[in-house]
Structures are given as structure tokens and as C-alpha cells.
Amino acid sequence: MILLKLFWAFLKIGLFTFGGGYAMIPLINAEVVGAGWLSEEGLIDFVAVSESSPGPFAVNIATFVGIRTAGILGGVTATLGVAFPSFIIILIVARFYEAFKSSRTVQGIMTGLRPCVVGMIAYAFHTVAVTLFSNLGHGMTTVTNIEFWFAAVIFAVSLILVLKKVPPIAVIVLCALAGIIVGYVFGI
């Protein structure tokens, strides 16, 4: 049943998410895009929507995928799924707080997980870059392609803005405007 599938998929995502929203992208790719609930481009686009919306990325994407797959009940189920592991684990950890803090087992696990998060975000970069640059021009990838150069330029400009701590929403809005202008001017 679809509700069960949604709950289980987002439960897994919630359980294996460490290090923030972007590290979730490979997990979401595996579970959500893999199940056909969202396309790769759809996921990338939604990351931007989530950055411009209130609340955690996890809740945003769970609600979005849940509702589009199975209505409001789907949204509730998916969100419950993604929040459930956190809730339970934190309750336990908060109770045994001191032991958790000084646990060598936990520290040991974290020495493995922290670099893993870096690897996962690197993979998120990998998949998004591939999707972005290979799906341009409706299948064309030649370097004379306007869309390719546009994407490259926008990426470079965005990178500079973002590293200079311009708020993400501002960068997203600027890039949206740039896309609209270039789209209409070049009649893509």
C-alpha cells in the first residue's frame, strides 16, 4: 500500500540522514527518485523551493512527495516517517545524555560518519551536476549550446555570491530572473 511505502521510504531517509539537508540528496535519489515519485530534475528544483520556504528540508520534501503521491494523508505519513527516527532516538539520547556524550562508541562512529557526510555531499554535487549539464538543450550537449554556457556562467556567479555569504534566497531569486531573461531573449 502506498502509504506504507511512503512511510518506510522516509523512515529510512530520516534514519540515515546525518549532516543536514544536502547530505540527504543521495538518499532521496535512491528512495524517492528510485520509486518514481519524483524526477531527478524535480528533486533539484524542489531543493530550491525548499530553500525559499520555511522549515527543514526534510519536512518540506516529505510533505511535497507525500502529497503528490497520495494526497494529504500521504504528506502526513511521509512527514511522520522522516521525523520518527529523530524523535525516538533523541528521546533516548536526552535521557542518557551524559553517557551518550562520553560514549566512546558514539565518538568512534562519528569519526567514520563525519567524513562520510562529506563524501555524500560530494556525490550530491556529482549527480546534480550531471543532471544539470547533460539534460540541457533537450538532449544536446555541444559546447556551442547556449544553455550549457548559461548554466556554467550562472553556476560560477552563484558560487561567488554564495561563498561571499549572500543569502541563498537572494541567489535563487537572482538566478530565476536570469533564467527568465535569457530564456526569452534567446528563445530557448
Added chain:
Amino acid sequence: MNRNLKLFLTFLKIGAFTFGGGYAMIPLIEREAVDKNKWIAKEDMLDITAISESTPGPIAINSATFVGYRVGGFWGAFLATLGVCLPAFLFISVISFIYDSFYETRIVRYAFMGVRAAVLALIVKALVSMYIACPKSLLSYIIMILSYFAVAFLKLNVFITILACAVIGLVYSLIAGRRGHDIT
């Protein structure tokens, strides 16, 4: 006002005003839970942050549950978590229903064409931040490179890779601990 109700409303506010992810929420939680309501001591924020980052799940939910539990036990945790999720849920629900009709329009397609490149840039920023925050050691470099390689080129299952890294970290620490080496 009942403390748990205050907790719920506070996290409702936090959830409504946090854009762009859990890390952005931490200063807001500090302002509300530490400064305004004095539910938590400032020193504890560091612990809360560390624990929220070291446990599975979204940081936003982890920290809300944690603070909620500290302030009001189980129900405090429940109400804080519910509060932090609700604005996002409601907002995205509305978006979900009108998404498709907007998505198909030309202007929105063009907009997303630009936005996707921005998302890539945001990922780079997250990558850089995480890299900087990650304690450096031979082990961590090896895991960074191997985990990426495994999922990107060997197409290893992401979940398995994460589990493997956790196990490797644990085993290494136990071995290094035995030998009296410094674990970074």
C-alpha cells in the same frame, strides 16, 4: 501560560522563520530558548548542537525534540517537534497543489533553468562547510574519498555505504584506542 503551550508556540515561530535548513535554526533556538524564555543555559546549546549533529535525522527535528524534552519531558518534546514541522507542512501543502499548474508555464521553466545552477552552487557551499568542519586525519580523508568513490562509481547502495563508514569509524577507534593512539 502553560509551559508546554508556550513551547509549542515558540517552536511554531522558529519553524516559520527558519529558511534553508537546520543549521540556520540553531541561532533562533538559542534566542528563544536561552535568551527569551530561559529554558536552557547557554552552555547547553553547544551540547544540543553537537548532539543534533551526531544523531540521525534532520538537525531541526533533533534540536526541537531535545529542547522540548528538556523543558517539558515527553509532551514537551512532542509539542516542540510538532510546532517546528507545522509551518513547513502547511506551506508546502499549499505549494504542492498549485505546483504543477505553475511548473508547466514557460516563465517558470526558464526560472528553474537558472535556479538549478544556483542549487549546484549551494551544494558546493555545503560541501566546503562540511569539509572544513570535519576533523582531519588520514582516516577521514580515506573515508571521504572512498565513500564518494563507492557511491558515485561503484554504485554501492548509499545506505550500506553510510553503515559501512559508521562501522569503520567504530572499529578504527577501538583499535586505535587499544594502541593508545590519539583518535581524531
